[in-house]
Amino acid sequence: MRTNQPKTIHLSEYKVPAYLVDTVDLRFELFDEGARVHSTLSVRRNPESAEGSAPLALDGDSLKLERVAVNGDDLAVGDYEETGGQLIIAKVPAQFELAIVTWVEPQNNTRLEGLYKSSGMFCTQCEAEGFRCITYFPDRPDVMARYRTRIEADKSACPVLLSNGNDVEKGDLDNGRHFVTWEDPFPKPSYLFALVAGDLVEKQDTFKTCSGRDIDLRIYVEPRNATKCDHAMDSLKLAMRWDEDTYGREYDLDIFMIVAVDDFNMGAMENKGLNIFNSSCVLATQQTATDLAFQRIESIVAHEYFHNWSGNRVTCRDWFQLSLKEGFTVFRDSTFSADVGSPTVKRIENVTLLRTAQFAEDAGPMAHPVRPASYMEITNFYTLTIYEKGAEVVRMIHTLLGPDLFRKGSDLYFERHDGQAVTTDDFVKAMEDASGRDLTQFRLWYEQAGTPVLKVSDAYDAEQNIYRLTIQQSIPDTPGQTDKKPQHIPFALGLLGANGEALPLCFEPGQDARNAPTERVLELTEASHTFEFHGVAQAPVPSLLRHFSAPVRVAYPWTREQLVFLMSHDPDGFNRWDAGQRLAVDVIQSQVGSSDATDIEPRLVEAYRALLNDTGVDQALVAKMLQLPSEAYLIELADSPDVAAIHRTREQVLHHLATSLREELVACYHRNSGGGTYELTSESIARRSLKNNALAWLLMTNDETGRDLALAQLRDADNMTDRMGALRALVNSDYAAERSQALADFYDQFQDDPQVVEQWFSVQSSSDRAGQLPQIHALLTHPAFDWKNPNKIRSVVGVFAGQNLAAFHNPDGSGYAFLADQVYRLDDSNPQIAARLVSPLTRWKKFAPAYSSLMRTALERIRDKPGLSDDLYEVVYKSLEG
Known part of the structure; x- marks a missing residue:
């Protein structure tokens, strides 16, 4: 059992760096057996530091030091000290040149941070603290320097040599080697450094900026993926134009590059001018990628490109400010995706992730503010709170200021x-100065953890035609934070009349209703507010928190009649979907423990019948509404949830709905089939989504019609969306023979495509029918599975624990023991992935004792592992002790 605790780093202890680095000159000699890194730094004491005589302390990790020299003079061993992950030189001049030579072994780097090899390709991942795995350096984001990088390698093995900036020199060397030198004219922190060297093919295009400059665009992939780059390139050009039009941001270098890498811990990395992507986030054709994958690629390409300004040109001072770049950029990419697709669907997708996963994070042992006050390992804070809640905080500023003032602020x-x-x-101050708004209280969103709860009550005064709405806010206690202050919350709402008409919202008696808005954003700043709306001639139905205007939970006693009404009449598409979700949640929760399907609310069936028959409604919205609340969301809403009962009840309700709506589902399926050539338009995506959702429901009835439709679709599909839709429907059905044959045929057809095989793994791991523990163990020994590849690990272990909840939460604890086994194993090779995978166990306190004791036992076994990594220690320690 580990007894020493990793050092906790506190925001309150921040100090400016004692030394600054103005320029960095790097030379990489790449060989099969390792890499020699020559680093020459121009260093000077920081005039803003109070530590004028401090020694020079440089960060390092897993390095073999070969040389240290100051101003050309080599230092003897006694002139410096290597200790505690640092190189310390006690005496240095006020300004000097520091030369360091280190040896690293990329081929043995399974942690996938710093310099490592993926499929024979050299590549880097330096965020957050990977640069110290390459050379000794003050590896912190507030040390910004200009980089010049020369890469030398065997020309036949690594014909392509890439780094940040513009290529300024290249040539051949002796013994079949060659070099390329790159120069980045913009100062950047070390986490944005990047290098790639390998045998790659290039997809090239150009983009003309708003000022008339031609930008060279390049995507580099392995030769086998040469035909899968078109969508990523189109997405890049679309994002570049959108950022110019929406934010006035023009690209600043002469070249922008993307490289696809198979082995990558994250989705992608915004290194200046050289973005490195997980292959799954850049490679796509209609035969290998689903519509969701195409949309995900479009969003991630945009996200990493937008970082050029919100993250690179303006970066974060320290890692506590991580949401400064990530929250702002997620907001930007979400707005982009909404603009180029369906705004309502995008909002639904964002909120689903928030409610299911980020709210759970807020309620768990790792809960932290958007700007954390402390951490042990920064890699554990690349969380949904930083990204998604951080984006919601920026969205609220946008709501409060309006688009024009927000643009002025940016x-x-x-x-x-x-x-x-x-x-x-600094970000909030710019918004204040540009708008004239006081956002002092709003800053609490960055400081206080937890999800605010808004308790809403109302009363209608028929004599005075006044509708009163009372909203009380509270924030639950979280680790280290109690007695929280009220926050500044924008709360959008509307009121609907008996026929679905939008009612005017008049704050003053006698106000001219013709000029009154039918939607308002109320600003909540106190623990309790009461708002009065005058001239309301009838008791209205409230449409609350429209557009999900703040990341909060709303508690209001809607009746089922009101929810059905809002499903049909609310002009806000998000709230129509939300009403359907709330109605379904209410019905499912009321059925838990019941085995009588005749008790299921008939109004739920009729609401879905009306939805399926209304072809005038946005079909993308219908497709989203035709998805019951997930088991994960239902579990999150429950106190001491009985996972098996929730799973059983949800399946029972879904079966009842599908059986009752069989004719409508068949008609919906056929109505949305066909359509000619595959297109990625919003309309085509909506049609396929609705068709495949209808098919999934039909397969729940054990009706041969659904089975035959799925088999025919699987056989005839000309795109992966329809192929995977049919496969998933079969895998989640009770047709065991058809399921096995479909899985075998699918693998035979796509076994040579790693990204498709990951989908094949995932569709089984997520299914309670195909993904019980014996089948999961079999997947881990499958020839296509690779313990060194994070995508494969996530597609089996991560999906099983995160999506196949009935199997994971088996009452015998076998799912917990399984996850502990895999995390235990991974901690020795890739602690970042291990720390992320353990997350489902950390919510052990939420569950009833029969579950929680077994989950805790699994966590304790991990805690007692000899040599437990700092990454995993922090998560397990906070879960058990918090």
Whole structure:
């Protein structure tokens, strides 16, 4: 059992760096057996530091030091000290040149941070603290320098040599080797450094900026993936144009590059001018990628490109400010996706993730503010709170200021802080200065953890035609935080009349209703508010928190009649979907423990019948509404949830709905089939989504019609969306023979495509029918599974524990023991992935004792592992002790 606790780093202890680095000159000699890294730094004491005589302390991890020299003079061993992951030189001049030579072994780097090899390709991942695995350096984001990088390698093995900036020199060397030198004219922190060297093919295009400059665009992939780059390239050009039009941000280098890498811990990385992507986030054709994968690629390409300004040109001062770049950029990419697709569907997808996963994070042992106050390992704070809740905080600023003032604020932010490492306070200050709004209280969103709860009550005064709405806010206690202050919350709402008409919202008696808005954003700043709306001639139905205007839970006693009404009449598409979700949740919760399907609310069936028959409604919205609340969301809503009962009840309700709506589902399926050539338009995506959702429901009835439709679709599909839709429906059906044959045929057809095989793994791991533990163990020994590849691990272990909840939460604890086994194993090779995979066990306190004791036992076994990594220790420790 580990007894020493990793050091906790506190925001309150931040100090400016004692030394600054102005320029970095790197030379990489790449060989099969390792890499020699020559680093020459121009260093000077920081005039803003109070530590004028401090020794020079450089970060390092897993390095073999070969040389250290100051101003050309080699240092003897006694002149420096290697200790505690640092190189310390006690005496240095006020300004000097520091030369360091290190040896690293990329081929043995299974952690996938720093410099490593993937499929024979050299590549890097330096965020957050990977640069110290390459060379000794003050590896912190507020040390910004200009980089020049020369890469030398065997020309036949690595014909392509890439780094940040523009290529300024290249040539041949002796013994079949060659070199390329790259120069980045913009100062950047070390986490944005990147290098790629390998045998790659290039997809090239150009983009003309708003000022008339031609930008060279390149995507590099392994030769076998040469035909899968078109969508990513189109997405890049679309994002570049959108960022110019929406934010006035023009690209600044002469070249922008993307490289697809199979082995990658994250989705993608925004290194300046050289973005490195997980292959699953860049490669796509209609035969190998689903519509969701195409949309995900479009969003991630945009996200990483947008980082060029919100993250690179203006970066974060320290890692506590991580949401400064990530929250802002997620907001930007979400707005982009909404603009180029369906705004309502995008909002539904964002909120589903928030409610299911981020709210759970807020209620768990790892709960932390958007700007954390402390951490042990920063890699554990690449969380949904930082990204998704951080984006919601920016969205609320946008709501409070309006689009024009928000754009003015972002312009001021970029202008004021270009080339700087700054804080979330600097971002909010720019918004204040540009708008004239006081956002002092709003800053609490960055400081307080937890999901606010808004308790809403109302009363209608028929004599005075006044509708009163009372909203009380509270924030649950979280680790280290109690007695929280009220936050500044934008709360959008509307009121609907008996026929679904939008009612005017008049705050003053006698106000002219003709000029009154039918939607308002109320600003909540106190623990309790009561709002009065005058001239309301009838008791209205409230449409609350429209567009999900704040990341909060709303508690209001809607009746089922009101929810059915809102499903049909609310002009806000998000709230129509939300009403359907709330109605379904209410019905499912009321059925838990009942085995009588005749008790299922008939109004739920009729609401879905009306939805399926209304072809005038946005079909993308219908497709989303035709998805019952997930088991994960139902579990999150329950106290001491009985997972098996929730799973059983949800299946029972779904079976009842599908059986009752069989004719409508068949008609919906046929109505949305065909359509000619595959297209990625919003309409075509909606049609396929609705068709495949209808098919999935039909297969729940054990009706041969659904089975035959799925088999025919699987046989005839000309795209992966329809093929995977049919496969998933069969895998989640009771047709065992058809399921086995379909899985075998699918693998035979796509076994040579790693990204498709990951989908094949995932569809089985997520299914309670195909993904029980014996089948999961079999997948882990499958020839296509690779313990060194994070995508494969996530598609089996991660999906099983995160989506196949009935199997994972088996009452005998076997699912917990299984996850503990895999995390235990992975901690020795890739602790970042291990720390992320353990998350489902950390919510053990939420469950009833029969579950929680077994989950705790699994966590304790991990805690007692000899040599437990810092990454995993922090998560397990906070879960058990918090």
